[in-house]
Each structure stands twice: as C-alpha cells, then as structure tokens.
C-alpha cells in the first residue's frame with residue numbers, strides 16, 4: 001500500500017527525514033486503543049468489518065552531517081506464512097530497495113536506532129538474502145538499543161516471547177555492531193535518544209534538533225495521530241501508567257517548543273504539531 005508522503009523529504013533545519021515503507025499490517029482496533037471505547041476511537045481511526053485498523057511500520061531515514069541514520073527497521077522479511085496471516089501483512093518489507101531509491105546501499109547506513117525491540121520495529125535488523133540465509137541488513141551500522149531493553153530481549157517474560165523474536169537478534173549479538181546505552185545519549189549533533197520506558201521497560205525516544213527547529217519520535221508511546229490523548233494507551237503497553245505520565249510530560253514539553261511529532265505506525269499522518277490543548281494541529 002502506498003501511504004502519504006512516503007519518500008518525500010521533511011526538513012528539520014538542516015536535517016532531512018524520509019519515511020520508508022517497512023511493511024504494512026493490520027491490528028485489532030480494540031487492542032490498539034486499550035481502555036478507550038470503540039464509539040470514541042472509531043471517530044478518529046476507522047476500523048474495517050473485522051475491527052482491524054491499517055498500520056504501516058515505517059522507518060525514518062535521517063540524513064545529517066554526512067551520516068545516514070535509520071530509526072527502527074520495519075517488519076523485516078523473515079515472518080512466516082502463519083505470522084503474515086495473523087497480522088494481515090498486505091505489503092512486504094523491502095528496505096534495501098527503498099534505500100536504493102535514494103541512492104543508498106545497505107552499506108551506507110551508519111547507525112540504526114531502535115526505539116525498542118518488538119518485532120514490528122526490530123524485524124529488519126536481520127534479513128533473508130536471495131539464498132534464503134540470514135544476514136545483518138546494515139553491515140556497517142552500529143545498532144543502538146537500550147540496556148534494559150536488551151536484558152529483556154535476552155530473558156523475555158511469557159508475554160514478550162512472542163514479540164521479542166530470537167531470530168531478529170541472534171547474529172547481532174556476536175557482530176560487534178550492538179551498542180547498548182544506559183539512559184540518555186547524544187548520538188551526533190542534533191540527534192539525542194532519551195530513555196522513556198512505558199511501552200517496554202527499555203523503550204527510548206529520539207529528539208531531533210537543527211537551527212532552532214525540533215522534532216521528536218515518540219516510538220510506541222504514540223503510535224498514531226489518534227493516540228496523543230495521554231489516556232489513550234494500548235493493551236500492548238507493558239506499563240500503561242508510565243506511558244500516560246511520559247506522554248503528559250513529552251506532549252507538554254515538545255508542544256511548548258512548537259516541535260513536530262513523528263509517527264511510525266500511521267499511514268494517514270506522518271508528522272504533526274500539537275495545539276496547546278494537545279490535539280494534532282498542523283499535519284504532514
């Protein structure tokens with residue numbers, strides 16, 4: 001499925017952002033809006049007759065100061081037929097071809113920032129090549145993951161086992177390309193990661209600043225434009241009260257900075273600003 005503003009360039013000062021298609025799937029609307037009654041959420045985000053809502057999984061290519069950075073990696077190409085049918089995957093992952101459209105090869109990615117390690121964000125870390133064997137998708141990139149997130153990937157609880165899929169991480173562990181961070185970290189001029197927790201224990205967000213402009217990628221704290229109300233959390237959130245508190249903090253902080261909010265799962269709105277009441281204002 002072609003979604004709005006795919007491949008178009010969005011600028012924050014000198015920094016260029018491009019949404020790449022990382023695979024399209026459908027999730028149950030009730031799960032995505034947790035405690036919110038359907039009569040309310042369906043006014044903001046339409047479900048089909050099976051209560052499914054359409055969602056993309058679109059990594060953002062960030063180009064700044066000679067560096068090519070990816071935020072998250074999409075679904076990957078390792079899901080089997082059963083998994084593709086459960087998640088109603090309607091558009092496959094082809095990140096290498098997506099990058100080629102921008103004149104970039106897999107070797108050109110310097111840095112991969114993972115907001116967290118659920119399969120819909122980390123599925124593209126490793127890929128199946130044309131021979132059907134697995135390799136690291138971006139062989140020259142450092143992969144930045146929060147330390148607590150990595151501990152949970154190594155030792156998942158019974159619920160996390162079905163989303164921290166071992167096949168997404170095994171080669172990374174021994175590759176020398178894994179960079180664990182404990183807390184907040186400036187990655188390069190203009191790009192900072194902040195440990196948020198909430199959705200998962202080690203979830204992190206990405207702040208982008210250039211020439212007085214700011215954007216923030218809240219990852220799965222705010223998967224779509226319909227999730228800005230801090231109380232609209234997902235049944236997938238591991239620590240919903242923490243998601244509510246973090247969203248209250250971040251939405252207030254970044255709204256005051258007139259920041260853009262970047263969205264990973266929303267095929268209708270790629271980025272938006274917020275009104276002082278916390279509602280999407282300008283959209284892109």
Ligand SMILES: [Zn+2]
Nearest residue numbers: 118120121220
């Ligand atoms: Zn997600």
